[in-house]
Amino acid sequence: MNASVPMNDAILQVEHLSMKFGGLVAIGDLSFTAKRGEITALIGPNGAGKTTVFNCITGFYKPSEGMITLNRSNGSRFLLERLPNHEIPARAKVARTFQNIRLFSGMTLLENLLVAQHNKLMKASGYTILGLFGFSGYRKASAESVELAKHWLEKADLVDRADDPAGDLPYGAQRRLEIARAMCTGPELLCLDEPAAGLNPKESAALNTLLIDIKETSGASILLIEHDMSVVMQISDHVVVLEYGRKISDGSPQSVRTDPRVIAAYLGVDDEEVETVLTEVGDEDVIEQLDIGPDSAHGPGASSSFMAGPVSDTVGHSTGERITVAKGASKAEQVDAKSSTAPRKPSERATAKPKTPTAKPRGGSK
Amino acid sequence: MAVTVNPERDVVATPMQRALREALYAGAISLGLFVLFIGLKTGQNISNELVLTTRWGLLVAVVVATAIGRFLYVAYGQPFLANQKIADVATGLLPASAASRFFQLPAFIVAVVLVVLLFALNNSLAGWVGPGAAGYLQFLRALSVIYVLACVIYYFRGFIHANFTKLGIAALILYPILVVAVLSLMSWSIVGGLQGSLKWVDNYGIQILIYVMLAWGLNIVVGLAGLLDLGYVAFYAVGAYAYALLGTQYGLSFWILLPAAGAMAAFWGVLLGFPVLRLRGDYLAIVTLAFGEIIRLVLINWREVTNGSAGISGIPKVTFFGLMTFNVSDPNYIAKVLHIAQSSAYYKIFLYYLILALALLTAFVTIRLRRMPVGRAWEALREDEIACRSLGINTTTTKLTAFATGAMFGGFAGSFFAARQGFVSPESFIFLESAIILAIVVLGGMGSLVGIAVAAMVMIGGTEVLRELDFLKQVFGPDFTPELYRMLLFGMAMVIVMLWKPRGFVGTREPxxxxxxxxxxxxSFTKEGHG
Structure with missing residues (x-):
């Protein structure tokens, strides 16, 4: 890490970001900051628009409104919403992974990591022409790129399988490989979309180690979407909570987990049982417990949150991620309303009761 | 009795019973299929009236043949294959056991003797046994040659597998020399050998190598980058007309126009690519198909330049790098310069080596490019385009380079084609050509150079071989022309290969x-691409 840059300099500033698909507001006026050298987590119930935020930051979507500024450590600034898709990783040095893994499954692990160094190698090969005639510059760059790939394979504990096709790896290893591939682009900001989804506790712990290691040794800042609270609470320095495309909380993991709005967003406020939980807001483990052992009514469906649909739903075309905010669906707003008109009347409760399927606390809305 | 067991359920039909039953079914199905196709024939009589001829005898023959075929397959074929599988597993000779029974030394010696005898007596055979039997004997000779070659390949399969590329290139380089040598020996004269080699070098060698080169060029677009291009023949046409027009109008040399034709085809590739490459999958295929047709229609209708359907003739021959020519009237005609006998075979042999060099250049560039970042990006694009963009790869320019590189090799092949034919017309650049080239790429295994070369050899060589099967005239009557069935056989071969090896002859990918x-x-891990 460049020591001259102050630690708390913001690497990514999202200001008044809105993303509308037709009449649907997937993200509404979202502002947050990710600091350099920190791990920032973006959490929220399913369908909260987290992946949409990622797609805006990495250029897969052009936001309807707002500004996304990236400050590189060499002092240059990029307005990400104006850069073409492929220049965001190339020039602004933002790398990302995908919710459902997108590896080049027919290529070996090593090749996957070499493809990630495409732009560097293109320059070294004189845009193919010099390399075609066997100039030594390219051979040197090629050897260096293999070394870098080997370095990241070792970090991801995959070096033994370097010559196997990526599609042959077990799930957890594919997740690590995708992170290693993103790191091979030499990013300053690494965006991870649910890196722990589908991992067993051991793999999840290995992932935590890898992420901490990336943060400490490579100097890359990390922005991650995660449902697994054990990952979020253990490694993140800063948490931003979204619900229905709006930010409902922002702060340290400790402050977020005790925020009644967050608890409400995750657990809902309408059910009697949860009402009682809400009264015990002081209990810090509420989120964690309910997240680790999800029941069918409140927790994320194992399949819906871990491997929610093909990414083409969220990337390929804009009709994929539909977020309909039914009136009174936002639990965080209800908490606000409740705290302002402190003792709720029975009539109010009756209006809040009818729920659309999309207004369920968690799961199933994607 | 509460539970009754139906005794008939437990009796497993013997293979014979099953075979009989299946033979009946097969016969019934073929009867239903062919009753109108084969049983009835419409024709005209002398006063132009429609008449219906019935061919019940032929229909019965076909149906019976189908039933017997099915019977034999179920009664003997299937048990044999099943036993073979068990034997293979038991003895551990998985690929060897059936084949080693088929390829045995005594049979090999008999075949070699047959080949030598029949070749030695080639000229006097027809006089001894009559032309009909001579045709069969020639077929027997061809079968023996194939058997001998197959035996050699089988017993040296380890060595061949290890050195396939080197052996293949050596065989291709030696091919014209071998053909001339063998034919000279057969006719006891060098001139006769040269004359006889024309067919083998031109119809087989050059023809196959043109398709090998085209398929290798298309392989860059379809096999590596995963962009389905149904109009590849357009670039072939651009190359051919570039040489034909510039060569006839300005008298420029082939050696100048070869790179020019490649550059022009690449330029058209980029021009087509710009609007088209944001399309994916089926849409891209349809637009490239349309582009191929547009180029052909322009060639037909722009008469002032292209001479329309009549085509361009009198395209100059390739010279031997300007040192020697292949025109008999020129003072520096090759036979005059080298003081050898006149023959048109020199030009064909020269063209053979020229197209071999061009094809090998294509292969060499493809192999080099695959190890360069751009080649890896092509393959990554085929695997996952969105992931490519997330890694900072400019997918538009990457696709364009694939299109342009593929088109360039199509242009090289086109200018060679024009020089070889001496005549081009839009007839040569129909959609069927694109389809055949694509079929070769798919059959060979997308991305695999060796597989594609083998597929081109089988497909193009196979259709040429059909011309040689004269003895079939004895079976089906003098009107029978086996060439007419080549598309049927082509289609059948494709269905069989696709069932047997869905990813082509060589499905694996070399890292x-x-x-x-x-x-x-x-x-099972590689993808075909979506666009």
Missing amino acids: TAFLKERKAVSS
């Missing part, structure tokens, strides 16, 4: 880089 050892990537 472009490795840390410890190079392991082929199984076809």
Whole structure:
């Protein structure tokens, strides 16, 4: 890490970001900051628009409104919403992974990591022409790129399988490989979309180690979407909570987990049982417990949150991620309303009761 | 009795019973299929009236043949294959056991003797046994040659497998020399050998190599970058007309126009690519198909320049790098310069080596490019385009380079084609050509150079071989022309290969880089691409 840059300099500033698909507001006026050298987590119930935020930051979507500024450590600034898709990783040095893994499954692990160094190698090969005639510059760059790939394979504990096709790896290893591939682009900001989804506790712990290691040794800042609270609470320095495309909380993991709005967003406020939980807001483990052992009514469906649909739903075309905010669906707003008109009347409760399927606390809305 | 067991359920039909039943079914199905196709024939009589001829005898023959075929397959074929499988597993000779029974030394010696005898007596055969039997004997000779070659390949399969590329290139380089040598020996004269080699070098060698080169060029677009291009023949046409027009109008040399034709085809590739490459999958295929047709229609209708359907004739021949020519009237005609006998075979042999060099250049560039970042980006694009963009790869320019590189090799092949034919017309650049080239790429295994070369040899060589089967006239009557059935056989071969090897002859992928050892990537992991 460049020591001259102050630690708390913001690497990514999202200001008044809105993303509308037709009449649907997937993200509404979202502002947050990710600091350099920190791990920032973006959490929220399913369908909260987290992946949409990622797609805006990495250029897969052009936001309807707002500004996304990236400050590189060499002092240059990029307005990400104006850069073409492929220049965001190339020039602004933002790398990302995908919710459902997108590896080049027919290529070996090593090749996957070499493809990630495409732009560097293109320059070294004189845009193919010099390399075609066997100039030594390219051979040197090629050897260096293999070394870098080997370095990241070792970090991801995959070096033994370097010559196997990526599609042959077990799930957890594919997740690590995708992170290693993103790191091979030499990013300053690494965006991870649910890196722990589908991992067993051991793999999840290995992932935590890898992420901490990336943060400490490579100097890359990390922005991650995660449902697994054990990952979020253990490694993140800063948490931003979204619900229905709006930010409902922002702060340290400790402050977020005790925020009644967050608890409400995750657990809902309408059910009697949860009402009682809400009264015990002081209990810090509420989120964690309910997240680790999800029941069918409140927790994320194992399949819906871990491997929610093909990414083409969220990337390929804009009709994929539909977020309909039914009136009174936002639990965080209800908490606000409740705290302002402190003792709720029975009539109010009756209006809040009818729920659309999309207004369920968690799961199933994607 | 509460539970009754139906005794008939437990009796497993013997293979014979099953075979009889299936033979009946097959006969019934073929009867239903062919009753109108074969049983009835419409024709005209002398006063132009429609008449219906019935051919019940032929229909019965076909149906009975189908039933017997099915019977034999179920009664004997299937049990044999099943036993073979068990024997293979038991003895551990998985690929060897059936084949080693088929390829045995005594049979090999008999075949060699047959080949030598029949070749030695070639000229006097017809006089002894009559032309009909001579045709069969020639077929027998061809079968023996194939058997001998198959035996050699089988017993040296380890060696051949290890050195396939080197052996293949050596065989291709020696091919014209061998053909001339064998034919000279057969006719006891060098001139006769040269004259006889024309067919083998031109119809087989050059024809196959043109398709090998085209398929290798298309392989860059379809096999590596995963962009389905149904109009590849357009670039072939651009190359051919570039040489034909510039060569006839300005008298420029082939050696100048070869790179020019490639550049022009690449330029058209980029021009087509710009609007088209944001399309994916089926849409891209349809637009490239349309582009191929547009080019052909422009060639037909722009008469002032292209001479329309009549085509361009009198395209100059290729010279031997300007040192010697292949025109008999020129003072520096090759036979005059080298003081050898006149023959048109020199030009064909020269063209053979020229197209071999061009094809090998295509292969060399493809192999080099695959190990370069751009080649890896092509393959990554085929695997996952969105992931490519997330890694900072400019997918538009990457696709364009694939299109342009593929088109360039199509243009080279086109200018060679024009020089070889001496005549081009839009007839040569129909959609069927694109389809055949694409079929070769798919059959060979997308991305695999060796597989594609083998597929081109089988497909193009196979259709040429059909011309040689004269003895079939004895069976089906003098009107029978086996060439007419080549598309049927082509289609059948494709269906069989696709059922047997869905990813083509060579489905595995060779990695472009490795840390410890190079392991082929199984076809179950590679993708075909979406655009």
